[in-house]
Amino acid sequence: MKKQVTLLKEYTKGLWEINPVFKQVLGMCPTLAVTVSAINGIAMALATTFVLVLSSLIISIIRKLIPPQVRIASYIVIIATFVTIADLVMKAQFPELSKSLGPFIPLIVVNCLILGRAEAFASKNTPVRALFDSLGNGTGFLIVLFIIGSIREILGSGTILGFHIMPLTFEPWLIMILPAGAFLTLGLLMGLANFYVDHKKNKERESIIEKFRSSKQLPTIETEA
Amino acid sequence: MEFFLLFISAAIINNFVLSMFLGICPFIGVSNKFSSAISMGMATTFVMVITAVVSWLIWHLILIPNGLEFLQIPSFILVIASLVQFVEMFIKKVSQPIYRALGIFLPLITTNCAILGLALLIAMKDYTFIEGIFFSLGAGAGFTLALILMAGIREELELADVPKPFRGAPITLIVAGLLALAFMGFAGMIS
Numbered sequence: 457m458k459k460q461v462t463l464l465k466e467y468t469k470g471l472w473e474i475n476p477v478f479k480q481v482l483g484m485c486p487t488l489a490v491t492v493s494a495i496n497g498i499a500m501a502l503a504t505t506f507v508l509v510l511s512s513l514i515i516s517i518i519r520k521l522i523p524p525q526v527r528i529a530s531y532i533v534i535i536a537t538f539v540t541i542a543d544l545v546m547k548a549q550f551p552e553l554s555k556s557l558g559p560f561i562p563l564i565v566v567n568c569l570i571l572g573r574a575e576a577f578a579s580k581n582t583p584v585r586a587l588f589d590s591l592g593n594g595t596g597f598l599i600v601l602f603i604i605g606s607i608r609e610i611l612g613s614g615t616i617l618g619f620h621i622m623p624l625t626f627e628p629w630l631i632m633i634l635p636a637g638a639f640l641t642l643g644l645l646m647g648l649a650n651f652y653v654d655h656k657k658n659k660e661r662e663s664i665i666e667k668f669r670s671s672k673q674l675p676t677i678e679t680e681a
Numbered sequence: 682m683e684f685f686l687l688f689i690s691a692a693i694i695n696n697f698v699l700s701m702f703l704g705i706c707p708f709i710g711v712s713n714k715f716s717s718a719i720s721m722g723m724a725t726t727f728v729m730v731i732t733a734v735v736s737w738l739i740w741h742l743i744l745i746p747n748g749l750e751f752l753q754i755p756s757f758i759l760v761i762a763s764l765v766q767f768v769e770m771f772i773k774k775v776s777q778p779i780y781r782a783l784g785i786f787l788p789l790i791t792t793n794c795a796i797l798g799l800a801l802l803i804a805m806k807d808y809t810f811i812e813g814i815f816f817s818l819g820a821g822a823g824f825t826l827a828l829i830l831m832a833g834i835r836e837e838l839e840l841a842d843v844p845k846p847f848r849g850a851p852i853t854l855i856v857a858g859l860l861a862l863a864f865m866g867f868a869g870m871i872s
């Protein structure tokens with residue numbers, strides 16, 4: 457049996473290494489649509505995480521009972537069940553939030569992130585691992601949605617989570633709360649994330665070359681001399 | 682006239698991709714070639730209209746009379762999944778050239794949130810049957826338009842000198858942002 461990674465690793469890899477939005481480019485529709493404010497982003501990410509965790513858990517528990525031919529359909533039914541629960545709870549408990557998220561709570565069903573994790577991970581791993589993996593992915597999703605939501609809220613309306621933080625003279629950038637702002641913010645953030653990854657890789661490569669050079673330094677000097 | 686306005690509004694002013702963020706995945710995934718963008722747009726429009734008809738019938742004739750509104754999400758998604766399968770088999774039988782053009786895109790459409798979003802919006806806004814059909818035609822036309830515009834731009838981008846970290850998805854998103862900005866010019870055309 458191949459060596460398995462620790463449960464903690466299973467969780468933390470979702471935060472950055474395979475971050476749903478930046479690395480897997482999954483679940484873009486809600487990421488762009490609901491991040492007008494930080495609170496919307498948080499609500500959306502929590503609802504998605506709820507569905508993701510529970511459906512991953514159930515799929516992983518019954519993964520040996522599902523015939524492979526109808527697995528996608530079975531996954532969708534399981535996911536749809538939890539989405540219905542999330543939708544009805546949101547409508548009953550937070551009617552205003554539910555209204556501002558519009559059709560995007562029901563649309564969690566077709567969020568490729570959930571089906572993607574079900575297919576790529578939960579259907580092949582034990583329930584405990586699936587639980588940690590889905591929690592990690594959910595947290596990664598939450599972080600991204602919160603960041604994008606905060607950026608758009610601060611620049612677009614000068615507030616964060618409803619509190620005014622920008623000086624009174626600050627003129628809100630209307631574009632940030634419009635659809636165009638969502639595309640631009642996410643595009644720039646993704647570019648930034650890629651830039652950081654490239655930068656880190658280059659640094660690692662340089663340090664390896666540096667190490668190699670310093671270990672070989674003596675012989676080279678000798679030959680030169 | 683009213684139906685025409687509904688069509689225009691769904692296609693341009695409230696464009697599904699650029700102002701309602703529905704169907705972003707295929708918009709980014711399939712928009713790198715002009716020809717596949719057209720095929721994908723046509724396949725999606727086709728499925729959208731059929732979905733609008735069938736989901737309207739299910740919502741108004743089965744779910745509402747029986748008080749089963751809470752089954753909306755599972756029943757719609759199952760209808761869409763089976764419809765897509767059915768359409769695929771039908772096209773395969775009837776016309777091979779169309780199947781070859783649209784075939785590979787059909788399975789992708791099942792998880793396209795524009796389709797489920799359309800069915801949910803029609804139920805949410807309480808459109809009549811005819812209104813629903815025009816709305817879905819407009820939505821399909823808008824999706825196709827956005828996809829074709831994007832594909833045209835991306836074919837040009839292939840030759841452009843884009844900074845390395847921005848290649849791929851990031852530059853596509855930024856271009857989409859500029860397109861969305863351009864589409865805002867249509868806002869207010871029809872109230």
